[in-house]
Amino acid sequence: MNRWQRPPPDPEVQLLKGELAASEWTFSESGYRSFIFLSGSGSVRSGDGEVPFAAPCLIWLQARRGGSLRANAGSRGVSLSVSEISFARAVGMGPNARAIREALSRPLLVVKLESKQARRLADSVEGILEEGMQDWPGMDDAVRHRLALLLIGAWRLSGPVMREAQPLPRTIMHRFLHAVELHMREHWTIARYAQEVGITAECLNATVRRVTGRSPLAIVHARLTQEAISLLDSSNLPIADIAETLGFHDPAYFSRFFKRQTGRSPNKHRQNSALRSHSGHSFAAWP
Template sequence: MPHTRSGGLADAEDTPVRAERFRAALQTRVIGRVGIEGPQSFRALHLERGTGRLRRQDEDIAFVGPVLAWFPWTETQRVELGAGAQGTHLMLGSGALERALRQKPEAAQLRLLAGSPALLPLGRSDETRQAVRSCVDGILVETARAGLMGGAVIDSLLHVLLVLLYRDQPQATRAEAGGARALATRFTALVESHFRAHWTVQRYAAALGISRDRLNDICLRAYGRTPGALIRARLYQEARLYLENAPLSLDQIAALLGFSGTAQFSRFFKAQGGLPPGRYRASLRGAEGTVPMVPTAPYAWP
């Protein structure tokens, strides 16, 4: 890996951080075969464009750029990058994570976040996209040279990346600590993890330990929509992101989103937004094409 923290610095051997730029290629490639030594490690992937997929034993997580993806790592995991994918790949050990969180009042929340896969879509906010890029570029620079107090710079930039990730996660909303509002945020967190698997509302309710009627009441009070409507809105948001940003066929997008085929995907997409996916994509390419605003627009997701 070309950008590697020098072992000459006192803290580098205990808390390694490695960074690597990857550029567009003609074929799918796999990254992450070699990891950080130690009991636990983590990966952060700043995907500027293209598609990626984390392959785990229990599930696959697909994502499309621009996005910041965070994964706790095991030797059995792989990240596959589609042709044309471009961005930066970070690896860090548990020591580096602890240094980034040391003596921070929000350490508990960020440590909990770091223990699970998390995605931060970067197409919604220019400020967030620029902040993430600045942090990642700074880490690239500091890992490529043994600069004075470089470790402190890397620790600070990692901390900022984690805070940006945390802000965008459902559990990071300014919600009450308990009660119905907490269950509402737990529900949206579950949807983020399982919407591609097409869980039923009953299954989400069971995972939360409540009845379907109780979940329906909680979502109506917190978000003004039923659980089913929220699930469909999240799935529709992901479908739009793929159509707008990924050079994939409708068959491929349908498979990534858990549909049985293109026909089922097309019916779902048209029901949500009024246009079938092929026409929606064509409208984006047209010089004067416009996309109608609909209640289930991506930005309506909680």
């Protein structure tokens, strides 16, 4: 099996070449898994039981801990593993984004395909693999756009999306976190996030507090702080550039925000991080 994997949040592609023995995947991480089988058969096991499948078919599922997929000997196709962040970036915020997220956020989707449909989807996944293997200029953008085309194709094949009159708390959180990942640098209001999720601001606030114990604004601020810490620790960018990257037009305001969240200024955090890194180097191991 050929495999390409770049550091998260980029996707992982695996070619399934018809092994002589059965193959099995056990899911232990969050994110999504997709299998396009051109030939063969098998079954998917989850908390809801076991679902058999036969090629040609598309399988799309949330990679929840405890789930697994077994492909019988001789099964051929492709597999794609997608992180939550990569999924969110590929879906984007276009007119069909919400419908795509709803369709592909189901626990399990098994769609019987015609051979041509399966081949077309498999070619889309193999295109992602080819981009990663060649390391061409613009590869990241090409991978994201190829993944977006694949998601649209899977959505079209999934059938009509049934909208929930009253979204479940898990669905609300899922949509909210996707929106935060995409738009935290734009500093949306909570009302704007609620509009994107499809509920009122009051409902969003109540749901997020019930699920996490924190307000929606606290979730957004925590995610911005996490990004700020990552940039401070892993780059030499000036504080003003980091502020601009994160959507703060005033570096002084960014510094006040960061200190309010962490108890120290960005400069102080960077100094402490440099000292920790320096103290981690020891001459004791030298020959």
